[in-house]
Amino acid sequence: MKRNRLWLLLAAFLSAAVLTACGTGEENADDSSSSEENAGGEQSAGEEEADSDQVYTIGATQIEEHPSLDAAYEGFQAAINDSGLEVEFKYESAQGDQNNAITIANNFVADGVDLIFANSTPSAQSALQATSDIPILFTSVTDAVEAGLVEANDQPGENITGVLDLHPDAITSTVAFIEENYPGATVGLIYDAGEANSVAQINAVNAAIEGTDLSTAEATVGNSSEVQQAATSLVGEADVIYIVTDNTVVSALESVIGVAEEQSIPLIVGEPDSVKRGGFAAYGFSYYDIGYRTGEMAVEILKGEKTTADFPVEIPPNLDLYLNKAAAEAQGVEWNDAWDEEAELVETEE
Structure with a gap:
């Protein structure tokens, strides 16, 4: 009789231990799932914060310095600044030397800039030669087709488009x-x-x-x-x-x-x-205006709203x-x- 009672007590003890262990495992699983959800939520919030605080880098290459090209660059910067985006500009002038323009473009690619602003035909040609991945926006280009930048004005390149500096009339x-x-x-x-x-x-x-x-x-x-x-x-x-x-x-x-x-x-x-x-x-027309329009394109591209392929090459409006x-x-x-x-x-x- 005593032996039977002993076996019953032992069985009860073992059952309680098993239930306790199972309960602990389920709670740990719930805690783990909850932790993953919290981690995911924190990461999402962090990503949103990172997006809002992101600083973009634009490489600006210009064949040389003279008032028209300078005005186009000023207009480009103004459009970026007006958008509220945080942008670091890296500006380089080739001082009229095509070889310098090629070096500048290659350096921008090596630096991993987010976008290249090519201010003149030689600068745009050098940038396109240097990369097929980084978006390139040009202005102060007279004939983008003749320069080999695009197939046609209504067929922008996979990573290049912009605003011409020659009105057709x-x-x-x-x-x-x-x-x-x-x-x-x-x-x-x-x-x-x-x-x-x-x-x-x-x-x-x-x-x-x-x-x-x-x-x-x-x-x-x-x-x-x-x-x-x-x-x-x-x-x-x-x-x-x-x-x-x-x-x-x-x-x-x-x-x-x-x-x-x-x-x-x-x-x-x-x-x-x-x-x-x-x-x-x-x-x-105003070179400042065509630079500004190019900057507006850049904002949409940096935000991920459009790509260069979405913008036909444009002409001055007036x-x-x-x-x-x-x-x-x-x-x-x-x-x-x-x-x-x-x-x-x-x-x-x-």
């Missing part, structure tokens, strides 16, 4: 202005034959002149130090000088202005910033005639009173 409007005011004139053209941006424009000028009574005389340069000599070579041949948006020539525009004033040759330029520097006339009355007088231009109503008058900046 700019050259034809300029040629029409020259023909109207200087019929039968020989138009002097100075450009860097090694810059695709410039060659495309010169081809467009020659195409626009076909069928008119105008003719052209060309002088090419390889660097900015050759610009004054090229301008001087046109004296006695050119009735008007027309400088397209060639980075090499525009960076040394004062050399051309000096020749134009000394020889009383009207100087037509490709954009308003060059009119402010002493050019007589230009059909153009085209206006800009005239500098003081420059006209210095270059022996007879002022047409109708221009006061037709054009936006610009003063020379000191």
Whole structure:
């Protein structure tokens, strides 16, 4: 009897131990699950905080420094800053050297920047050569197709697109202005034959002149130090000088202005910033504005809302005639009173 009672007590004890062990395991499993959920929740909150505090890095590459390109970069930065994004800008100028532009682009890729802003055709070409992964946004590019940046303006690259610095009517409007005011004139053209941006424009000028009574005389340069000599070579041949948006020539525009004033040759330029520097006339737009628009694209790309493939290559939204009355007088231009109503008058900046 005692033995039976002993066995019953032992069985009861073993049953209680098993139940206790099972209960502990279930509680531990619940605690583990709860801990994982909490860890997941904390990680999610951390990720959200990281996203809101993320600092992006943009590599800005520019072939050289002159007012138009500088204005485009200022507009680009303004759009980024207006968006509220935290961005660190790494700016590099190639100082007019294509080899420097290639090195800059490769360094940006090595640094792992989040986006490259390529301000000029050579800068965009160098960036695209350096990477097919990092998004590239260009501006101050005249012909993205001719430069090999995209297949077509409505077919942006997998990692590249941007805003052009040539309105489709700019050259034809300029040629029409020259023909109207200087019929039968020989138009002097100075450009860097090694810059695709410039060659495309010169081809467009020659195409626009076909069928008119105008003719052209060309002088090419390889660097900015050759610009004054090229301008001087046109004296006695050119009735008007027309400088397209060639980075090499525009960076040394004062050399051309000096020749134009000394020889009383009207100087037509490709954009308003060059009119402010002493050019007589230009059909153009604000480089700040095209830079700003490029910056708006960058914001959407950095936020992950769009990719470069979602943005067709864009053109400047407006085209206006800009005239500098003081420059006209210095270059022996007879002022047409109708221009006061037709054009936006610009003063020379000191």
